[in-house]
Amino acid sequence: MNRIFQWSGLLLLLLLLLLAGILFGSVDLPLSTVWRALYTTGGVPEQWRTIIVEFRLPRSLTALLAGAALSVSGLFMQTLFRNPLAGPSVLGINAGANLGVALVVLSSGIGGSAGLLTGLNGAGRWSLAIAAVCGSLLVLLIILAASRRVASVTVLLLFGILFGYAANALVTLLIHFSAAEQIHSYITWSFGSFASTSWDHLAVMAPVLGLALFVSFMIAGPSDVMILGQVYAVTMGVPIIAVRGAMIVCTALLAGTVGAFCGPVTFLGVAVPHLARGIFSASDHRTLIPASALSGASVALAADLIARLPGSNLSLPLNAVTSLFGAPVVMYVLLRERSGSGAL
Numbered sequence: 001m002n003r004i005f006q007w008s009g010l011l012l013l014l015l016l017l018l019l020a021g022i023l024f025g026s027v028d029l030p031l032s033t034v035w036r037a038l039y040t041t042g043g044v045p046e047q048w049r050t051i052i053v054e055f056r057l058p059r060s061l062t063a064l065l066a067g068a069a070l071s072v073s074g075l076f077m078q079t080l081f082r083n084p085l086a087g088p089s090v091l092g093i094n095a096g097a098n099l100g101v102a103l104v105v106l107s108s109g110i111g112g113s114a115g116l117l118t119g120l121n122g123a124g125r126w127s128l129a130i131a132a133v134c135g136s137l138l139v140l141l142i143i144l145a146a147s148r149r150v151a152s153v154t155v156l157l158l159f160g161i162l163f164g165y166a167a168n169a170l171v172t173l174l175i176h177f178s179a180a181e182q183i184h185s186y187i188t189w190s191f192g193s194f195a196s197t198s199w200d201h202l203a204v205m206a207p208v209l210g211l212a213l214f215v216s217f218m219i220a221g222p223s224d225v226m227i228l229g230q231v232y233a234v235t236m237g238v239p240i241i242a243v244r245g246a247m248i249v250c251t252a253l254l255a256g257t258v259g260a261f262c263g264p265v266t267f268l269g270v271a272v273p274h275l276a277r278g279i280f281s282a283s284d285h286r287t288l289i290p291a292s293a294l295s296g297a298s299v300a301l302a303a304d305l306i307a308r309l310p311g312s313n314l315s316l317p318l319n320a321v322t323s324l325f326g327a328p329v330v331m332y333v334l335l336r337e338r339s340g341s342g343a344l
Helices: 002-023 031-039 046-081 093-106 122-147 153-176 180-190 199-218 220-226 230-235 240-262 268-280 285-307 318-339
Strands: none
Touching (some): 002 268, 093 180, 093 240, 122 153, 122 199, 122 240, 199 240, 199 285, 220 240, 268 285
16 A cells, blocks of 8 residues: 555656646646647637647656666666766766767767757757667676676776766767867757757657666566676576666666757766655665656756746756755765665
């Protein structure tokens, strides 16, 4: 019964935050207006309908999908490396996506102050998604290869950080030789944002993330065994190579696709899985995967709502808000590890 209340409360919170994301912004809209704009064809000023349907609803759905995707990818990283501080940003996955996007943006003619995705056609959106996914997948494969030869998770963590520095150095070189408009586009993307996506972008983003999340849930059972180590997994008959490969592909698709359309959103992948563990007091992936997805979607919607500063024409960088949430969680995990209680 307690578990039912937990799931119900999480779902209710998610729905309330989704509704708040549509209602509040630089212009606050009444609930009746939102209802008519979504379910009727008249009775709503055209500018309000445009705000709701073309801007706020896609933005909120993007935050929901991105938060779920990053949280599940972080959970898989922590399982794969048995490291409570593993995540797409900490182990260099975001740096690989950054490099992939930088190669596309800074070496092409894409530019302009309206943002990275403005003016891109369908092929351009696909090229960004493919570049980010390939960059994140490359980093994850390199780290996974290193994990087979490095016993210490601390050394492995440093390896990922150093690779991130190397990727950022290459990005710096690309920036040095790029035009001002290209640099502005890349820097705007690097702040992270859920506001640049439209229905056309969601038509690319949603199927990829939906498929990766579905596959993630399908491999929940073998993922539980992976926590106990490779030797134990082999004795239990788990196909190590297949499961590990599925986790790698899912993580790259989830983190890379979000990075392509939303920028390198930080800390959600590291912090939210621990939040899900705390809420449900669970360690099995059949619980943690949907719990992390729902918790991540809620946190992302809340962060986006805070970043847009409702009632004003100002906005904050999304990564500033997610870092303020994620940093205390990571520090708490470090303190737990220090006291010997563990986090996984």
